[in-house]
Amino acid sequence: MSDSVGVLGDEPVAERLRERGVSVVTGAPDDVPGTDRIVAVGRAATSAAAAADADPLVLPVEAGRGVRSVARDEVTDAVAALSDASVERHPVLSVSAAGSPAGTALFDVTLVAAEAARISEYTVTTPTDAVGQFRADGVTVATAAGSPGYARRIGGPILAPTDTVGVAAPIAPFATNPDHWVLPLAGLSLSVERDEATVALFVDGDSEGTVACEESVSLSRAGTLRVAVVPESRSRFG
Template sequence: MSDSAVGVVGDPAVADRLRAAGAAVVEGTVDSVPTTERVVAVGRRAVRAVATAVVDPLVVPVDAGRGLRSVTRDAVPDAVSGLDDAFTERHPLFEVDVTGEAVGTAAFDVTAVTEEAARISEYAVATTTDSVGQFRADGVTLATPAGSPGYARRVGGPVFAPAESVGVVAPIAPFQTNPDHWVVSLDGLSVSVERDEATVALYADGDAVATVACGESAQLCRSGTLRVAVLEESCSRFR
């Protein structure tokens, strides 16, 4: 183990396991992220908390999804002991704005979806320079590379490696037989509600952050970078 302390957020049992392996540990919470240079983040909520904190540590994601090449809880001691030789991946983070007001930050995905079951709405997606598509559907998800193997994949989107501000747009249950999916720059990407038929809720990394009314839009703006350690213990994002 390295002599420098490692922060742990998300699971006290993981902190105890590291201490038993001889590591110096600083425990934190999603509301108080340790200021250590390296942080073990257990779960997606912990990863997002670390990503949006003032500090900029090298992160070891644990059980936080294939998109970040997570390690398992059992593999954490070996992963931390190998951090000096880790490869660093950089993942984009995005601020989410609704009608110009910041409502949250996304490391994985942003989803707009009708609140009521079996109701659809109409959505338009656009970059800063081009119209991407307009469609009727239950909703739409905008996924970062970290989020591409998650819900976006389950609705037919591709899985891809980290890229500067690039992500996937995937309609959810679209009202068409052969729906498109798009790989575009997420920086400046917007989704707007085009019909006043149902209440549309907006989620950032699974947390409800706002509602979007007809004629309103949600926009993603690049806000930072998450540095992730890739180790021998890291899973593959593609399987």
């Protein structure tokens, strides 16, 4: 293992580690360090580390409960504990829209009406089941890493670490008792069924264009992110 630690997303964190004698290589979301260990500050940096070609051990900082983030003021102690860290593995998803690549997702994939107070109709399907069809502002699919985030705020459950299933949840559905589903991620598909509103696609919070009526967004397994869990890592459940 290289002695250097990559720091992605925050120069002050890199400087704090240097002051403690850590050899640091800095990077940016479009230029991920090629080190064996990466400190990823924030969700965007953690997503970028997940999409990198290498297979680093990632210590998420202030990136949400789903990836057991550490607090910014505990980074130096957390890095010192990396040699004894346990590892959680999270799926990285390849996202395609209408058959064209639309990015990779560590946390969630969302279809939502681009204009306020507009709804559309959506379907959720797996390779073996037509799961649900509903009218709503949108729909989100979250991995276990993303399940304590937006999906939880709209009623979905928090998942323990798993690389096989995720949560699908309608956003502001036109129903009084909406369903939420825990489903296999591989082959999961979201479709827009009515040409009533412009529907935007977001992958880990980044806008990836729009999805037209009768077009589908499909998920497939692209890789795995190894997340370091140290004593400073917070619980995903609280």
